[in-house]
Amino acid sequence: MLLGLDFPPISHLTEWDGFAFDGTPFEFNKVTLIYVVAVGLTLWFFGAAGRRGSLVPHGVQNMAEASVDFIKDSVILQTIGPDGMRYLPFLTSMFFFIFFINIFEIVPFIQFPGNARMAVPLMLALIVWVLYIVLGIKHQGPFGYLKNSLIPPGVPWPLLFLVVPIEFVSTFLVRPFSLAIRLFANMLAGHLILSTFAILCAALFSKTLLIVILPFSFGLLIALTAFEILVAGLQAFIFTILTGVYVGSSLHPEH
Amino acid sequence: MIDLVTLAAQEAGELQAGLTAIGRGIVYGGAAIGPGIGIGLVVGNAITAMARQPESAGVVRTTMFLGIAFTEALALFGFVLSFIISG
Numbered sequence: 001m002l003l004g005l006d007f008p009p010i011s012h013l014t015e016w017d018g019f020a021f022d023g024t025p026f027e028f029n030k031v032t033l034i035y036v037v038a039v040g041l042t043l044w045f046f047g048a049a050g051r052r053g054s055l056v057p058h059g060v061q062n063m064a065e066a067s068v069d070f071i072k073d074s075v076i077l078q079t080i081g082p083d084g085m086r087y088l089p090f091l092t093s094m095f096f097f098i099f100f101i102n103i104f105e106i107v108p109f110i111q112f113p114g115n116a117r118m119a120v121p122l123m124l125a126l127i128v129w130v131l132y133i134v135l136g137i138k139h140q141g142p143f144g145y146l147k148n149s150l151i152p153p154g155v156p157w158p159l160l161f162l163v164v165p166i167e168f169v170s171t172f173l174v175r176p177f178s179l180a181i182r183l184f185a186n187m188l189a190g191h192l193i194l195s196t197f198a199i200l201c202a203a204l205f206s207k208t209l210l211i212v213i214l215p216f217s218f219g220l221l222i223a224l225t226a227f228e229i230l231v232a233g234l235q236a237f238i239f240t241i242l243t244g245v246y247v248g249s250s251l252h253p254e255h
Numbered sequence: 256m257i258d259l260v261t262l263a264a265q266e267a268g269e270l271q272a273g274l275t276a277i278g279r280g281i282v283y284g285g286a287a288i289g290p291g292i293g294i295g296l297v298v299g300n301a302i303t304a305m306a307r308q309p310e311s312a313g314v315v316r317t318t319m320f321l322g323i324a325f326t327e328a329l330a331l332f333g334f335v336l337s338f339i340i341s342g
Binding site for chain 1: 313314317320321324325327328331332334335338
C-alpha cells in the first residue's frame with residue numbers, strides 16, 4: 001500500500017550543507033545559524049527587558065521578570081537553597097539559550113531543533129561538569145569532596161568495595177554524559193517524529209483512496225507539534241534543574 | 256529444502272542489513288521496558304502524593320520531573336545506541 005513511501009536516511013534529516021566557508025572548520029550552515037540566532041535572541045530578550053527598568057513592568061520586561069522569578073522559585077530555592085542566588089544569571093541564561101535553540105523545531109521554514117546535533121548539549125554538559133567539580137573542590141576541599149561524593153553515609157564497610165566504584169562512575173562519568181544525551185536524544189526524537197508524520201502526510205496527499213486517512217494523520221501532526229512545544233520547554237527546564245541539583249550537591253554534601 | 260547456510264552465504268549483505276534492523280528494534284524496545292515501568296511508578300506515586308497533600312504539589316511536581324529525567328535517561332541511551340549500531 002505505502003510501499004512506495006521512501007523515508008530518507010537519518011543523515012538527510014540532520015545534516016545540512018554549509019553556505020559559507022565550506023570545507024573549513026568554520027563552515028557555516030543552518031545549525032550554526034540557529035545557534036547564532038539563539039545567542040542573539042537571548043541577548044536581545046534580557047537587553048530589551050533591562051533597558052528601561054520601570055517600576056511597573058510591562059511587555060518584554062514583564063516576561064523577563066516572570067521568567068527570572070520562575071528560575072528562582074522552582075530551580076534555585078528547590079535545589080540549591082538561598083545561597084545559590086549567585087548562580088541565577090548563569091541558570092537563567094542557560095535556560096533561555098537551550099529553549100530558543102529547541103523552539104526552532106516548530107518555527108516554520110526552519111523546523112530544526114539545533115540541539116538535535118550533539119555540539120551544544122555536549123559543550124553545555126562539559127561546562128556543568130567542570131563547574132560542579134570545581135565548586136565541590138572549592139567548598140569541601142579535594143579529599144573532602146571525594147569522600148563525600150564517593151562514600152554515602154551509613155553504609156557498612158564491606159559494601160564500600162561495591163558502592164565506591166558505582167558512585168564514582170555515576171557521579172563523574174554518567175552525570176555529564178546523561179545530561180548531554182538527554183537533551184540531544186529528546187530533541188532528535190521529536191524531530192524524527194515530526195518529520196515522519198510530515199512525510200506520511202505528503203505521501204497520503206494523493207488521488208487514491210488513501211486520502212481518507214490524511215485528516216487523521218494531519219491532525220496527529222498538529223497535536224505532536226503542540227506536544228513538541230511542551231518538550232522544548234520541559235527539556236530546557238530539566239537541563240537547568242539538573243544543573244541546580246549537581247551544583248547543590250557540590251555546595252551542600254549529604255551528612 | 257532450503258539450506259540456510261548456503262542462503263546466508265549467498266545473501267550475506269542482505270542478511271546483515273536485515274539483522275541490523277532487527278537488532279536496532281530489539282535494542283530500543285528492550286531499553287524502553289524498564290524506564291516505562293519506572294516512569295509509571297514515579298508519576299503514579301507523585302499523583303498519590305499530590306492528592307493526599309495538595310499544598311505540597313509544587314515541590315512534588317519538581318521532584319517528579321527530576322525522577323522522570325533520571326529514569327528516562329536509560330531509554331534515551333537505548334535510542335541513541337540503536338542509531339550507533341550499524342551493520
